Amino acid sequence: MHEINFIDRSFKQESAGIYSVSIQANSSGLAYSICDNVANSIILFRKHRFNQVILQSDLIRSISDVMNSDETLSLDFSRVRFLGYTRQTTLIPAEYYDPESNRKYLTFSEGETTEDSVFSNFIEPPGIYNIFSLPGELVSLITLFYKKVEFINQTTTFLRNISKQPDAFRNKVVYMGLNPEFFDIACTGDGKLLLYNTFQYTSETDLLYYVFFVYNQMHFEPDKIPLVLSGELSSKLSYLDILKQYFAGTRCDEATGTPVLASGIRQLSTARFLNLLNLHVCESSAEYTEEGRSK
Secondary structure, three states: OEEEEEEOOOOOHHHHHHEEEEEEEEOOEEEEEEEEOOOOEEEEEEEEEOOOOOOHHHHHHHHHHHHHHOHHHHOOOOEEEEEEOOOOEEEEEHHHOOHHHHHHHHHHHHOOOOOEEEEEEEEOOOOEEEEEEEEHHHHHHHHHHOOOOEEEEHHHHHHHHHHOOOOOOOOOEEEEEEOOOEEEEEEEEOOEEEEEEEEEOOOHHHHHHHHHHHHHHHOOOOOOOOEEEEOOOOOOHHHHHHHHHHOOOEEEOOOOOOOEEOHHHOOOOOOOOHHHHHHHHOOOOHHHOOOOOOO
16 A cells, blocks of 8 residues: 555656656655656655565565556656665765776775675765665666666765755755664765765664764754754654754755656655655766676
């Protein structure tokens, strides 16, 4: 059963050739949005909830079940992007990047990844490559459904969203992407990306501890430096309440850089699904190519 299902009246299955689809999956479920490339507007958003996803095999099985049962996902789209959530990621400045060394970068940072597929995305600004891995079984599953698919992880869309903000990187701001198992956090200021990291958390106490840790590391004052939230759990009241209690400038991201939502889906909470919606504005290039494989 769909947890969320918004469809604009302009959506027509026979027009799939002018549509692009962006898909994301994590333990909470599989969500996707369809963008009309001509109108530059999102005309369909759907999320399927997963139950009892504990192991990676549970996730793969749940994704496969949805892909096989949701007929809309089988349409012949002009473009397909898939976003995987992973902490297996590292950032390399463009001036030091060697496209033949993606796996070496990730192995040095995260350990051996021989069974995973390794990808790179370029993020401009701030002029860095995001190197990340996704489970090989997951990549094989998605490529069975689509002849050509661009793989991205949440780090890319999270940082690209920051780069589209007014006066991006100039102002001191802390950004958080609250995902189901971990959160992304980034700090900007003085024209730079000052920090990016991820932290696992299970409670409000964990969340508060790590945010204070980052503020202390950056010498940011909690009552002066804003905290901007996005992600599926950014609307969870217990998280919002405790963060606002200690960080006066806490607010949800305004999602200014995403395509327009068609009238039929304007009820969607854009901050919750900011990574997915931002997939539609990611530029296509060889940056999405897995190391050692041409697409």
